[in-house]
Amino acid sequence: MQTYEGTIERILFDRTEIAEAIERLGRQIARDYAGQPLLLLGVLKGALYVAADLARAIARSPGGPSHLEMDFLVVSSYGNSTRSSGEVRMLKDTSENIGGKNVLIVEDIVDNGLTLSYLQALLSGRNPADLRSCVLFDKPYRRRVDVPIEYVGLVAPDEFVVGYGLDYQEKYRNLPYLAQLRSWVFSE
Ligand code: IMP
Numbered sequence: 001m002q003t004y005e006g007t008i009e010r011i012l013f014d015r016t017e018i019a020e021a022i023e024r025l026g027r028q029i030a031r032d033y034a035g036q037p038l039l040l041l042g043v044l045k046g047a048l049y050v051a052a053d054l055a056r057a058i059a060r061s062p063g064g065p066s067h068l069e070m071d072f073l074v075v076s077s078y079g080n081s082t083r084s085s086g087e088v089r090m091l092k093d094t095s096e097n098i099g100g101k102n103v104l105i106v107e108d109i110v111d112n113g114l115t116l117s118y119l120q121a122l123l124s125g126r127n128p129a130d131l132r133s134c135v136l137f138d139k140p141y142r143r144r145v146d147v148p149i150e151y152v153g154l155v156a157p158d159e160f161v162v163g164y165g166l167d168y169q170e171k172y173r174n175l176p177y178l179a180q181l182r183s184w185v186f187s188e
Contacts, residue, residue, distance in 0.1 A: 004172060007185050013154055013178040018136075018164055021153035022050065025134060026057025028151060029104065030064040038065035039101045041094065043119065044074045045173065046108030049165045050136045050153075054106060071096050077115045088118040103128040108165045109137040109156065113147040120147065137161070137178065154178075160186075 013021075029038075038058075042051030051070065058064055074092035103123060110116050116133060124131050134151035141158040156178065162168050163175030168185065 004175065007181055009180045009182045011177050011179050012156060012159075012161060013137075013164075015176045017154070018176075018178065019053075021136065022053045022057050023060075025136075025151050025153055026054055027061045029054070029134065030058045030061035033065040033102060033104075034063035035066050036102055037067050037069070039069045039071060039096070039098065039103045040106055041098070041103055041123075042070065042072045042106045043108070043115075044072050044092075045167070046165045047072075047106050047136075048173070050108055051106045054134070065102075069096070069101075071098075073119075075115060075119070088115050090122075097126075098123060099127045100129050102130040103132075104151075105131070105133045107133065107135045109139060109161070110135045110147065110149065111139045112142050112144040114144060116149070117145040117147045136164075137166075 040051060040055055042048070051072070055068060055070055058068060071094050073090065073094050075088055075090055077088045105116070105119055105123065107116055120131065120133065132150040133148065135149050136153040137156040138149065138152045139156050139158060159180045160168070161178050161180055162172035163178045165173055166178070167173045168181060
């Protein structure tokens with residue numbers, strides 16, 4: 001995109017690599033939940049694209065859930081910085097009651113793990129039948145909590161990354177690939 005030109009240092013995963021990872025996750029999830037109902041719970045804003053693309057990848061895969069519901073919640077943990085504050089704020093909760101359901105949390109990226117860990121604790125307290133997590137990009141280098149993740153798409157480098165739903169100061173979400181920004185962008 002014109003406005004982002006010159007700010008991208010390098011592309012880490014292009015649209016084909018991301019699509020293949022989501023297709024692979026879709027096949028695994030379709031197999032694991034075959035014949036059972038499934039609630040995909042996307043964590044906004046970052047998981048906007050992965051939740052939508054994953055739901056369709058599951059539908060294309062053999063087997064698959066008996067039916068699939070989608071819901072979203074909105075959390076904020078970064079503000080405008082590039083490091084998680086450790087303080088997770090719930091901006092919008094789920095619309096539906098998750099009690100008794102097979103819930104799959106869909107996250108864009110996990111870094112220190114605090115956001116996902118907070119959500120797992122919160123949601124497991126609501127008595128779902130089953131609670132698992134799916135993450136498109138994993139940055140396993142700076143974990144502050146040990147967080148179980150059943151489905152991982154791609155392992156990203158230890159960098160602040162943008163695109164495919166991930167932002168820096170609310171920008172870059174709509175890039176179709178995952179990218180690293182030039183360092184001067186952060187000092188602007
Ligand atoms: P954690 O709490 O450090 O695991 O971070 C989880 C959340 O922080 C994710 O859902 C993202 O919204 C955001 N985040 C973590 N790493 C990045 C990144 O490299 N770029 C953009 N957002 C990130």
